[in-house]
Amino acid sequence: MCGALDKWNIFNFEWSGFYLDKNGLSQTLHFKLKQFPFLYLLNLYYPHVHKAPRFFLFKFLYALTFFMREENKSEGLKNLYENRLINNELIELFFKPFTENCLNTEFEKASNNMLSFLLKECSKNLPSSLDIYLPKSNYHVCVILPIINYLENLGVTFHFNSPVERIYPDRSLKLRKNVTGQYDDIVIATPGYSAFSIWKKSNLPINDEISVWEKQVYRDILNLWVFIPLSKVNASRTKNSFLWHPVKFEDDGTTYIIVSKELPNHILLAIVRSACVAERAKKEKEEIMAFGRKLLRTKFYIQLDRCDFKLIRSKKATVACTHDQHKTNSIWSGIKTPMDRILKCSDEGAMGFPSTIEGAVFSGNKVAEKLLQQRN
Numbered sequence: 001m002c003g004a005l006d007k008w009n010i011f012n013f014e015w016s017g018f019y020l021d022k023n024g025l026s027q028t029l030h031f032k033l034k035q036f037p038f039l040y041l042l043n044l045y046y047p048h049v050h051k052a053p054r055f056f057l058f059k060f061l062y063a064l065t066f067f068m069r070e071e072n073k074s075e076g077l078k079n080l081y082e083n084r085l086i087n088n089e090l091i092e093l094f095f096k097p098f099t100e101n102c103l104n105t106e107f108e109k110a111s112n113n114m115l116s117f118l119l120k121e122c123s124k125n126l127p128s129s130l131d132i133y134l135p136k137s138n139y140h141v142c143v144i145l146p147i148i149n150y151l152e153n154l155g156v157t158f159h160f161n162s163p164v165e166r167i168y169p170d171r172s173l174k175l176r177k178n179v180t181g182q183y184d185d186i187v188i189a190t191p192g193y194s195a196f197s198i199w200k201k202s203n204l205p206i207n208d209e210i211s212v213w214e215k216q217v218y219r220d221i222l223n224l225w226v227f228i229p230l231s232k233v234n235a236s237r238t239k240n241s242f243l244w245h246p247v248k249f250e251d252d253g254t255t256y257i258i259v260s261k262e263l264p265n266h267i268l269l270a271i272v273r274s275a276c277v278a279e280r281a282k283k284e285k286e287e288i289m290a291f292g293r294k295l296l297r298t299k300f301y302i303q304l305d306r307c308d309f310k311l312i313r314s315k316k317a318t319v320a321c322t323h324d325q326h327k328t329n330s331i332w333s334g335i336k337t338p339m340d341r342i343l344k345c346s347d348e349g350a351m352g353f354p355s356t357i358e359g360a361v362f363s364g365n366k367v368a369e370k371l372l373q374q375r376n
């Protein structure tokens, strides 16, 4: 609608797992969707699979079907797979990294219902449901600007760098030192914890919906960004312009996701660890740095300290899709508040969706529908 997608590249989903141990990097599972005349097939290369289980493909498809089945709702993932003869190596190779990165929740604690939902979503409209969209240059130019330009042309006014501190009962807002005029409707489009802080400062009534914002349990995401100068790299360069690889690190048992992109003079590498928790912050930091050092030595024959790098911890990155939160319905807040004409819209507002961009868009659509209903 606003032309933003013209500024994106589309990549095919391709899973290429690795194992990093004392012998270096070895490929484990590799698969991608391949196009044949009139049909797409999952091309699965498993001869390289580290400790390949016998009848690998059969076991993989069995596990896939098993996790997609809805009647498994009432149990947590750990109980479920341990009691149902699902091959443990398969969990480590695919289901654990897939779940932890898509749901930002530890596999053992994750809700099976959410995993099942996600796998079903991926299987709809294949193969385009598995396309990966990335901005051609950066998010500001390819995402934010086209949307802002489109909305400004429709008369929308933006106040940037003006955090909302309070909402008054007459629906005016306190932004830093200013108080705005009265608005017809207010939509709070922030994560639940941030919405709760505004709500509490505003002394507005608190009911069950608002309490969910306070109780929601979040997970952090750790991101180690590295710029590797092309002039100093001896190893084979990334041929594709975008790569996404899960790499299991023997030293700490964690699967890190490596995203890399070749720029004119550098390789930009993002090393991502999902499902992080504040209590383990120090250990997680040491572990990701150790992984980064070993990966750079092994794959690029370069010391991390010879590159520009930055470690960023996105605190409370998303709500955790845990089995416990699912049982008590506290993953989602919905879009309502106890105040007339004040709505909530965010990734954790979309009932049934994991905390993702898709959840945020879905929740936005619900709010837009509600506003239109109120107008008519």
Ligand SMILES: Cc1cc2nc3c(=O)[nH]c(=O)nc-3n(C[C@H](O)[C@H](O)[C@H](O)COP(=O)(O)OP(=O)(O)OC[C@H]3O[C@@H](n4cnc5c(N)ncnc54)[C@H](O)[C@@H]3O)c2cc1C
Pocket (backbone or CB within 6 Å): 162, 163, 164, 165, 189, 190, 191, 194, 198, 221, 223, 314, 317, 318, 345, 346, 347, 348, 355, 356, 357, 358, 360
């Ligand atoms: C490192 C990382 C990687 C991720 N990767 C993916 C991915 O690959 N795929 C995916 O689908 N999702 C991913 N996510 C999750 C995705 O980014 C979120 O689900 C999504 O952005 C949520 O959208 P939202 O509009 O609900 O909230 P946000 O994007 O958090 O937007 C809320 C906005 O409100 C602003 N705000 C907060 N408080 C105030 C205030 N008091 N006044 C005014 N403004 C305020 C914030 O600055 C922010 O701009 C990732 C998240 C992180 C952190």
